[in-house]
Amino acid sequence: PGTASASRDWERVAESVRREYLWAWQHYVDRALGADHIKPVSGGREDFFVPGHSVGLSAVEAVDTLWLMGADDEVAQAVQWIEDNLSFDIDAPFQVFETNIRMVGGLAAAYHCTGRPRLLELAVDVADRLLPAFTESPTGLPYRYVNLATGEVSRPDTNIVEVGTYIAEFGVLSEWTGDRRYYDLAKRAMRVVYDKRTELGLLPHDIDAETGEWRNRQATVGPPGDSYYEYLWDGYALFGDEELRQWYDTLTDAILAHQAERHDGLLWFPQVDAFTGEVLSREQSVLAAFYAGLLGESGRVQEGRAYHDAFHAVQEEFGVIPNSVDYTTMTTSDPVNELRPEFADAALALWLATGDEVFRERAAVHYANMLRTSKAPYGFAGLGDVTAEPPTQLDSCPGYWWSEQMKYYWLLFSGTPRFDYRDNYLTTEANLLRGARRP
Ligand SMILES: O=C1NC[C@H](CO)[C@@H](O)[C@@H]1O
Numbered sequence: 369p370g371t372a373s374a375s376r377d378w379e380r381v382a383e384s385v386r387r388e389y390l391w392a393w394q395h396y397v398d399r400a401l402g403a404d405h406i407k408p409v410s411g412g413r414e415d416f417f418v419p420g421h422s423v424g425l426s427a428v429e430a431v432d433t434l435w436l437m438g439a440d441d442e443v444a445q446a447v448q449w450i451e452d453n454l455s456f457d458i459d460a461p462f463q464v465f466e467t468n469i470r471m472v473g474g475l476a477a478a479y480h481c482t483g484r485p486r487l488l489e490l491a492v493d494v495a496d497r498l499l500p501a502f503t504e505s506p507t508g509l510p511y512r513y514v515n516l517a518t519g520e521v522s523r524p525d526t527n528i529v530e531v532g533t534y535i536a537e538f539g540v541l542s543e544w545t546g547d548r549r550y551y552d553l554a555k556r557a558m559r560v561v562y563d564k565r566t567e568l569g570l571l572p573h574d575i576d577a578e579t580g581e582w583r584n585r586q587a588t589v590g591p592p593g594d595s596y597y598e599y600l601w602d603g604y605a606l607f608g609d610e611e612l613r614q615w616y617d618t619l620t621d622a623i624l625a626h627q628a629e630r631h632d633g634l635l636w637f638p639q640v641d642a643f644t645g646e647v648l649s650r651e652q653s654v655l656a657a658f659y660a661g662l663l664g665e666s667g668r669v670q671e672g673r674a675y676h677d678a679f680h681a682v683q684e685e686f687g688v689i690p691n692s693v694d695y696t697t698m699t700t701s702d703p704v705n706e707l708r709p710e711f712a713d714a715a716l717a718l719w720l721a722t723g724d725e726v727f728r729e730r731a732a733v734h735y736a737n738m739l740r741t742s743k744a745p746y747g748f749a750g751l752g753d754v755t756a757e758p759p760t761q762l763d764s765c766p767g768y769w770w771s772e773q774m775k776y777y778w779l780l781f782s783g784t785p786r787f788d789y790r791d792n793y794l795t796t797e798a799n800l801l802r803g804a805r806r807p
């Protein structure tokens with residue numbers, strides 16, 4: 369990986385990605401610096417976590433992407449705003465999962481790339497404000513919300529993603545500070561879920577943080593199941609935790625045995641009843657596409673390739689992948705596109721795992737189709753209906769756009785010396801926690 373390919377001028381595509389990203393960044397700086405989101409059609413500002421309490425989400429999500437692009441002046445702009453303005457002393461309930469993967473992860477990645485101590489201090493500050501969600505819980509499964517100023521917790525009606533997607537961000541904080549609390553609290557919640565797997569070795573996705581009881585029967589590799597599985601593997605990949613790998617292997621073997629289904633020669637993962645294996649739904653969320661990359665990087669390369677082939681068929685059918693498809697008819701009942709990055713996420717993971725150029729080609733099409741349909745006056749916009757000609761643009765650009773697909777494209781096409789292509793780690797929000805190579 370990282371070598372130029374004779375068949376395509378990847379450098380030219382990489383330069384396009386960097387140019388478009390810096391164009392969008394300049395509009396964010398000019399019109400919405402400090403806001404969680406810019407509104408790309410109107411040029412307005414928008415809060416993500418809590419109305420009236422933006423925490424500069426897009427700037428935090430952008431730092432490592434800008435750094436990997438060598439855009440050091442823009443890195444300085446983002447870091448300046450963060451160090452001068454960012455405070456988490458906010459008397460409002462924040463969603464623990466989203467705050468972790470976006471703010472803890474974003475600040476930790478910014479620290480990993482720049483080495484600026486204030487960024488690590490802020491990551492630790494916001495992580496400490498999340499801890500009551502874990503320590504106040506009778507089961508160790510964190511509540512969904514915590515007030516960052518008072519520590520008041522709420523919403524035990526949670527799911528395996530929101531109780532199990534912390535080990536990467538919390539683990540590096542333990543590594544970088546020497547305080548094991550973060551790692552231990554994150555892993556304990558994962559163990560509670562694993563120990564409740566069904567006879568078939570499958571997991572429902574909804575769970576009560578106070579009673580520990582399952583609240584549904586359905587198993588899915590899409591939301592809100594996806595990153596629980598991802599972080600079992602990541603805990604092994606990042607910290608060498610063999611127990612997490614064993615849990616991952618046990619659950620993945622069960623998923624491949626009971627959830628995998630072939631249809632028209634393509635591999636899919638329908639939703640099934642975790643206790644009986646009965647197929648409940650053949651809707652496939654675009655977010656489930658990440659799973660192709662997870663299978664590929666965790667030694668299930670053939671299955672990973674096959675599942676990416678399935679989503680490639682969806683990209684061929686629609687151009688821009690809609691929120692979900694029914695794979696038995698290849699039709700969509702949800703034609704919205706929210707700039708979801710998972711197809712590109714899996715393309716990068718599979719390219720790093722196999723070196724096969726087909727994944728760069730597929731990602732290049734993903735980028736070209738986004739560029740053609742989502743570019744709006746002040747940034748990149750989601751689409752209201754990917755089947756319309758032209759697709760209708762939404763006045764929204766999610767924070768993950770600044771951290772995910774543009775970074776995946778850049779890493780796939782640029783061969784940047786700032787990234788260790790052989791030893792690296794990106795979180796589920798594409799925050800770089802290992803593999804930055806400072807010049
Ligand atoms: O894990 C995640 N789930 C949802 C977002 C992208 O679709 C993003 O926040 C992240 O990739």
Ligand SMILES: [Ca+2]
Nearest residue numbers: 595658796797
């Ligand atoms: Ca993800």
